[in-house]
Amino acid sequence: MPGREPTAASRAERGIPEATVARLPVYLRALTGLVELDIATCSSEELAHAAGVNSAKLRKDLSYLGSYGTRGVGYDVEYLRYQIAREIGVTQDWPVVIVGIGNLGHALADYSGFSSRGFRIAALLDADPARQGERIGDLEVLGFDRLEDLVTEFAIAIGVIATPAPSAQAVCDRLVGTGITSILNFAPEVLNVPDGVDVRKVDLSIELQILAYHEQRKATLGAAAPAALDGAGPELSGPQLSGRAVNR
Amino acid sequence: MPGREPTAASRAERGIPEATVARLPVYLRALTGLVELDIATCSSEELAHAAGVNSAKLRKDLSYLGSYGTRGVGYDVEYLRYQIAREIGVTQDWPVVIVGIGNLGHALADYSGFSSRGFRIAALLDADPARQGERIGDLEVLGFDRLEDLVTEFAIAIGVIATPAPSAQAVCDRLVGTGITSILNFAPEVLNVPDGVDVRKVDLSIELQILAYHEQRKATLGAAAPAALDGAGPELSGPQLSGRAVNR
DNA sequence: GCCGGTTTGTTCCCGCGTTCACAAACTCCT
């Protein structure tokens, strides 16, 4: 560890822990909520509660960005909100392309939360000619072969894959070929990408299966070790002993 | 040759690490892919590659379930697939209710991957009378007030929230009230639930913002420290700073 | 039956992330 004054600035430049990065958007949203309530100042305790995390974690997370609070007082909501937005990089909008305008892609294209959260849908593409030409909002669905043009024209840096699984890798390769280095993948498929490209996946059935595991666990544990005072209850509803709650 | 070890069973009862649970569905899907290719046996190396993880991690994950492989040979694909499915709890289908049939809820209702992956949509609910009565697949969208009936009738154990953010907490409370203890939340809202209830959230803008952070980071680092397209571990990030005001 | 080759299951170690606890810093009141 290259010792050196770990000033706030150098900290931020050195990179923020991944777990913290994943929470910053949550804090940002919570702060936006406070702004809308005309709340000018908040403590770490209050913000942590709004974000669903513990206050020590919140303070440590924020400390990676710098010292933006005032001891004995708390945080200036508007100021902190701007700092987090700047750190994430959503003070201006990022142009996004969505590939695959099926049910899911359609829903994403209609999603109103994009513009308010730092993104702008720049293009909607689909390989199926039957889907091309449709207008969603003020955009028209274009052919996938327009990809390279549009990425260049709009300086698109983020691609969203909402195609069926069998097409996902090919689409991904094309996206990477255009120079896109950030991909959000909704297709249930493991994507292979070169170093330097970030892929995040959102997978409905994985999430459900994780829930199913815990649900099954609650049921069998409840059956094996009947918890105290749980009034009868139908067979399938698992008596809840101290399961882990995600939010607190 | 099946390993019917009581030790394996006791292991499983003791609980599987959360990180492993999150990967089991990925292994399950990879194995299903191998089954479709008529591959009867595979090594940890092959399966790990198909799942996009490292083989040591895969073996360790599987070891939490029991000893289902054969040294010097590998894993029986079909057998291992069944064991993982059983461990997750998706050997039978879980009935699921989807609340909020907007664009997203509609897309989810249409999603074909449910039945093949251990779930069955048992009910579609929406509070808006304008949306009620529509048929999606072979289900009709019903009023939210039917919730309690349907949960009881179909023994629903998992709820999916696809409503706008302002309604999410209220819907969540109603779901919890019926005894549902597993919730998948698509609304951009932090949900408050009692202990024993599991909530998982899927949030498009959070995922995009995480990508945006890294994208911004690549851009500023690239500008400050050109070349080195290759490697350069995350730890060795360059010490360049870009002038940052810390004080207000 | 034994030996070389192969692959699993496990142990050990390290680094990251979470949490506790406390000093530093600020406000307000007297």
Next chain:
DNA sequence: AGGAGTTTGTGAACGCGGGAACAAACCGGC
């Protein structure tokens, strides 16, 4: 001005997860 009360920022302890390395177990050939 000074002290009491708050709240931040951080140092330190601790537990979990990841990865390398290795012993145990299995197969096939001779």
